[in-house]
Amino acid sequence: MLNDADQPTQTTMTLRRSKQFIRAIFVLASGIAMLPACNSQTTPFHGAPAAAQARRNPFAAGAGAMDDGKLVFASTCAACHGPNGEGSGAVPALRSDSIRQASDGELFWYITRGDTNNGMPSWAALPEEKRWHVISYLRSIKEMAPVAKIAEPSAAAAVTAPEPASPFTDFRYEVPGKSRKITVADLPQPYATPSAGNGPRLVARPADALPKAPAGFKVGQFASAVPGARLLRTAPNGDVFAAMTSAGKIALFRGIGADGKAEKTSIFASGLNKPFGIAFYPPGRSPSATGRSPSAPEAMDGREGPSEAMDGRERPPGPDPKWIYVGNTNAVVRFAYVNGDLEARGAPEHIADLPSGGGHSTRDIQFSPDGKIMYVSVGSASNVDDPDTTVTEKRRADILAFDPNGGGQRVFASGIRNPVGLAVQPQTGALWCSVNERDGLGDNLVPDYITHVEDGGFYGWPWWYIGVHQDPRHAGKRRDLMGKVIVPDVLLQPHNASLQLTFYDGAQFPADYRGDIFAAEHGSWNRSTRAGYEVIRVPLHQSGHAGGEYEDFLTGFVLDSGDAWGRPVGVTVASDGSLLVSDDGSNSIWRVSYVGGTSAAPAR
Numbered sequence: 001m002l003n004d005a006d007q008p009t010q011t012t013m014t015l016r017r018s019k020q021f022i023r024a025i026f027v028l029a030s031g032i033a034m035l036p037a038c039n040s041q042t043t044p045f046h047g048a049p050a051a052a053q054a055r056r057n058p059f060a061a062g063a064g065a066m067d068d069g070k071l072v073f074a075s076t077c078a079a080c081h082g083p084n085g086e087g088s089g090a091v092p093a094l095r096s097d098s099i100r101q102a103s104d105g106e107l108f109w110y111i112t113r114g115d116t117n118n119g120m121p122s123w124a125a126l127p128e129e130k131r132w133h134v135i136s137y138l139r140s141i142k143e144m145a146p147v148a149k150i151a152e153p154s155a156a157a158a159v160t161a162p163e164p165a166s167p168f169t170d171f172r173y174e175v176p177g178k179s180r181k182i183t184v185a186d187l188p189q190p191y192a193t194p195s196a197g198n199g200p201r202l203v204a205r206p207a208d209a210l211p212k213a214p215a216g217f218k219v220g221q222f223a224s225a226v227p228g229a230r231l232l233r234t235a236p237n238g239d240v241f242a243a244m245t246s247a248g249k250i251a252l253f254r255g256i257g258a259d260g261k262a263e264k265t266s267i268f269a270s271g272l273n274k275p276f277g278i279a280f281y282p283p284g285r286s287p288s289a290t291g292r293s294p295s296a297p298e299a300m301d302g303r304e305g306p307s308e309a310m311d312g313r314e315r316p317p318g319p320d321p322k323w324i325y326v327g328n329t330n331a332v333v334r335f336a337y338v339n340g341d342l343e344a345r346g347a348p349e350h351i352a353d354l355p356s357g358g359g360h361s362t363r364d365i366q367f368s369p370d371g372k373i374m375y376v377s378v379g380s381a382s383n384v385d386d387p388d389t390t391v392t393e394k395r396r397a398d399i400l401a402f403d404p405n406g407g408g409q410r411v412f413a414s415g416i417r418n419p420v421g422l423a424v425q426p427q428t429g430a431l432w433c434s435v436n437e438r439d440g441l442g443d444n445l446v447p448d449y450i451t452h453v454e455d456g457g458f459y460g461w462p463w464w465y466i467g468v469h470q471d472p473r474h475a476g477k478r479r480d481l482m483g484k485v486i487v488p489d490v491l492l493q494p495h496n497a498s499l500q501l502t503f504y505d506g507a508q509f510p511a512d513y514r515g516d517i518f519a520a521e522h523g524s525w526n527r528s529t530r531a532g533y534e535v536i537r538v539p540l541h542q543s544g545h546a547g548g549e550y551e552d553f554l555t556g557f558v559l560d561s562g563d564a565w566g567r568p569v570g571v572t573v574a575s576d577g578s579l580l581v582s583d584d585g586s587n588s589i590w591r592v593s594y595v596g597g598t599s600a601a602p603a604r
Contacts, residue, residue, distance in 0.1 A: 069137025284319020508577025
């Protein structure tokens with residue numbers, strides 16, 4: 001086993017350089033994943049010359065080439081990419097169509113040349129044979145089983161890194177109820193610390209481990225064994241829809257039993273292409289805003305509109321949507337829908353094509369309160385490639401606007417690297433988003449953020465960030481945009497991977513929570529000590545406006561050793577006013593209810 005603690009002989013120095021090379025493979029995979037699917041015979045990978053495309057791996061059939069690559073991968077890369085290269089969070093999978101379609105020579109050329117804009121150094125100094133061995137291993141894992149058994153928690157000692165300087169923090173200091181505020185003045189210079197590669201080592205949830213919430217709140221498991229549960233949305237009748245992105249499915253959960261668990265589960269739709277966003281049309285008020293927990297009809301008579309339930313119960317209160325829109329990675333589709341449907345009534349209707357082909361794959365959907373505008377989030381294809389010279393970045397790192405039938409496409413807001421989550425504020429009708437900012441500038445740059453989104457607004461990516469700060473990888477470019485960069489409302493910990501957000505419109509939590517934002521922070525990979533892996537609360541003080549601060553709300557997903565057992569993704573308000581949180585680390589949906597003090601409605 002490779003060991004950096006060995007004395008620095010020539011052999012160990014070579015091994016260390018090999019480890020550094022493999023740690024950079026995530027950037028190789030990022031570069032590959034952030035390209036459109038293509039045929040390497042017609043579209044060169046990253047502009048590889050014809051000679052590189054035609055070059056073959058001279059060690060492909062060599063004894064031990066794959067095994068050597070596997071050994072180095074297991075000791076240095078599996079923590080980020082997973083034991084079988086399945087990927088984790090922002091770290092892409094190594095088993096991908098893009099890797100299959102790029103030739104060995106193109107991959108060799110790319111890692112030899114490097115890609116500094118996306119953090120990939122040149123590895124020309126590494127022995128040629130070692131570079132080819134890595135490619136041999138990458139080829140071998142492309143057909144492997146996609147899921148490996150999750151690791152057991154290790155007996156490793158607690159993380160002992162120095163305490164971070166305020167206002168920055170890491171998982172060790174995340175405490176439910178702790179208020180934090182990062183300002184523009186707090187931002188360090190680029191490269192104040194090295195850029196880290198510290199992806200999560202996912203482990204099984206210990207039997208005694210539960211997420212931690214503030215005093216007065218109770219956390220329980222609403223649903224378990226929900227593989228890859230991502231975005232959550234509550235339907236007008238109280239059903240909860242969950243995007244199971246990797247499986248290509250939308251799951252449905254109905255009811256809340258006396259034990260706090262879902263009473264019924266079904267698969268609403270399948271055969272989708274990396275679904276993420278879910279929206280109901282026409283839009284309307286959430287059932288949680290009524291303070292009631294409506295029951296959906298259990299049977300329909302097949303007519304276009306809903307029938308009365310067979311048991312004589314009233315139809316559910318609230319809006320009466322006719323469609324469920326779903327954001328596939330490459331298109332918006334919709335299903336005909338009637339309140340209470342457990343399964344889709346037919347095949348989806350195609351509404352609009354979306355930019356796709358690699359990079360950030362999530363596409364969230366929201367509608368303006370009047371139903372006239374459909375907002376769709378489309379993340380970038382890269383870390384910081386220049387859209388002026390990179391065709392694959394066209395209409396990416398944007399929030400797009402359409403009419404509900406898919407026409408009238410335009411850019412609503414731009415320069416937003418990855419606006420994963422969208423939400424419309426009930427009080428003002430304003431659109432808000434939750435954003436993953438860029439990597440590679442150090443532990444404390446660039447802050448992720450949550451902000452309201454202005455029509456026509458520009459938020460900086462890739463040339464600028466958080467106002468008048470120029471990305472050094474684009475020094476001197478687009479100075480005409482410097483004064484147009486909007487500073488976001490709430491700056492979060494850098495590399496937190498902020499995903500879905502929602503406005504709390506329930507009646508169960510204390511009154512001062514009403515109207516506040518909850519957001520899921522999936523957790524970092526580009527920080528030396530991990531941060532995020534929590535749900536945060538952004539107080540809006542019943543004003544509809546953020547003051548820049550946020551609070552830790554649901555923590556405890558990372559063990560003292562730094563191993564992570566959970567990773568929050570989705571948040572939604574259930575019909576009874578409790579908060580539901582999807583976690584694609586433990587494949588659970590957690591339910592946070594209020595049980596202490598005074599609330600408008602008692603929790604179950």
